[in-house]
Amino acid sequence: MxxxxxxxxxxxxxxxxxxxxxxYDKIMILQRIKELKEAFPNVQICYAVKANSNPEILKLIAAEGLGADCSNRIELEYARRAGFDMSKCIFTSVNPKNEDLEKALELDVLINLDDISIFKRLVKIGTPDKICFRINPGFGKGKFPGIVVGGHGTKFGMNEDLTLEAFKLAKSFGVKRFGIHMMTGSCVLNEEYFEELTLVIQDIVERLEKTLDIKFESIDIGGGLGVPYEKHERKLNLKSIGDKISIIYKHPAKLIMEPGRFIVxxxxxxxxxxxxxxxxxxxxxxxxxxxxxxxxxxxxxxxxxxxxxxxxxxxxxxxxxxxxxxxxxxxxxxxxxxxxxxxxxxxxxxxxxxxxxxxxxxxxxxxxxxxxxxxxxxxxxxxxxx
Ligand SMILES: Cc1ncc(COP(=O)(O)O)c(C=O)c1O
Structure with a gap:
């Protein structure tokens, strides 16, 4: 055949x-989006543009009402042109240039910074109403070492102490709305891991809110939902992940996930x-x-x-x-x-x-x-x- x-x-x-x-099979992309929406009805899903940024694919994902996670000014512009609702988009940068920060400010997306030094640079250009910082919880997981993006020795995010300092600094600059982000790895087929991430970030949030006297508006556990590539690998039971997260997630902040691979x-x-x-x-x-x-x-x-x-x-x-x-x-x-x-x-x-x-x-x-x-x-x- x-x-x-x-x-x-x-x-x-x-x-x-x-x-x-x-x-690419359009129907399969739509099916994966449907599965995500059904499994995580109260979660804001932001598609990680880096996974596949073909303009037609971005358009069809935008038309499904998802947000987008963009890593630089070019991906932000791809998302804008594809028709994503910018109020549902996140700019998660690693070592951004000032042009990237300018673009994120101009499009008024949620700016997610992975170092305090970048916030110091950002405020010289403009101070956003809301800021998000990326925490590195000290662990990560992923199918290959190259896609484990949390843990010691990785370049992503700040430890809890530095994250606390970053929020303090943001507060001192008059920022009033806050989000927190964590992305620890890609292609994870272990269902418990997403529950673990949610628990860990909730604990961190509780400590930060107490010390800083702030309330977080968004809590982002990143992407990482894996798909089977090899015969012995099993498809994730998304519904079971969603159900467990909805039980353990107690915070009133909007929960965000940024799947890329799973969708496409x-x-x-x-x-x-x-x-x-x-x-x-x-x-x-x-x-x-x-x-x-x-x-x-x-x-x-x-x-x-x-x-x-x-x-x-x-x-x-x-x-x-x-x-x-x-x-x-x-x-x-x-x-x-x-x-x-x-x-x-x-x-x-x-x-x-x-x-x-x-x-x-x-x-x-x-x-x-x-x-x-x-x-x-x-x-x-x-x-x-x-
Ligand atoms: C910040 C961020 N969010 C989301 C993703 C998407 O990850 P995945 O394709 O594993 O869902 C990545 C991928 O590296 C990322 O860096």
Whole structure:
């Protein structure tokens, strides 16, 4: 059987738009948003734009009424153009430039700073009505070391003492409304972890409110909801996470979550053509510049033969790109069916941190992107040309 995306033939999409090609299933994105809304009815969901910032995808997420989490002035502008309600948007910066701070002030989004020094810089430009600071609780979790963003030795956020100083300083500058933020890691498939985060941040909030004599208006536990990439991994039971959080969350402040991967990852497929078969290598026309995650983290992505999804596995083989690096691989010793030159492979679960990490390295220009809705398909980004 041929691999289909929505109700579209993957082979036909590859023929029409060429390869390598990112294809996203709109219905799956909408389904993930629905699941989030149902599981977390009282939580403000802010999509992390960095996961996938294709303008059409941002538009469809904005139209669902979600907010956005943006990391710099460019992502803020993407969110504005896509039609996000700016009052639901957060600017979570790491080492921002003054231009980023100016843009966040201009768009009047919630400014979330991860160091007291940045607040000192911000007030020279303008003092917002409300401020949020990012706390590093001293621990983190994530599928790969590269995506654990909480804990000692990570560059993100302040410890509790410094966070306290930051709020004191903000208060002394006349800021009257406050939020607090924590983002400790990405691709977490442990359901208890989100409960733990909520408990930890509530404790911190209780101490800070007492010492500072303030009330927080928003409490943000970040993103991090994982998705299964590997056979042994199980889908998160979102409803159970939501139920548990709603029981333990006692604070009147608005609770915010910033999922990126969960919303878009599974909707994406990278279609790529087999160019070469040599020794125990299958060479494809996508490289690490097309999809970086395997080279960057050793990340696993399912790969299937698009022309025949039921073909029997007959070999263990390496699947590699056309780039001059040993890290340019997609699979090592992967059980695969017989594969021929010209076949189309579908690399799955690439909707998050896929195209956004693409580069032009080694003259591999960035691929096109297509959005599928049932049997309809449309180009949502042109293939890059020289
Ligand atoms: C501040 C912030 N929020 C949200 C996210 C989204 O994380 P995820 O895609 O794991 O949900 C990230 C990702 O790194 C982030 O840095």
């Amino acid at each position: 041929e691999f289909r995306i929505g109700d579209c033939s993957s082979l036909e999409l590859a023929k029409i738009y060429g390869t390598p090609l990112y294809v 990852a599974e909707s994406g497929t990278l279609l790529t053509e087999v160019t070469t078969i040599k020794n125990n290598f299958i060479g494809i026309d996508a490289g690490m510049s097309t999809l970086l995650r395997p080279a960057l983290y050793g990340a696993y992505h399912p790969i299937i033969l698009a022309n025949n999804t039921e073909a029997e596995f007959v070999q263990e083989i390496n699947i590699v790109g056309p780039i001059c690096e040993n890290t340019d691989f997609f699979a090592k010793n992967r059980a695969m069916p017989k594969i021929n030159e010209g076949d189309i492979l579908a690399i799955q679960v690439v909707g998050a941190y896929g195209f956004v990490m693409a580069s032009q390295y080694n003259g591999i220009l960035r691929p096109a992107e297509v959005l599928v809705e049932h049997s309809e398909h449309k180009l949502i980004r042109e293939r890059e040309l020289i």
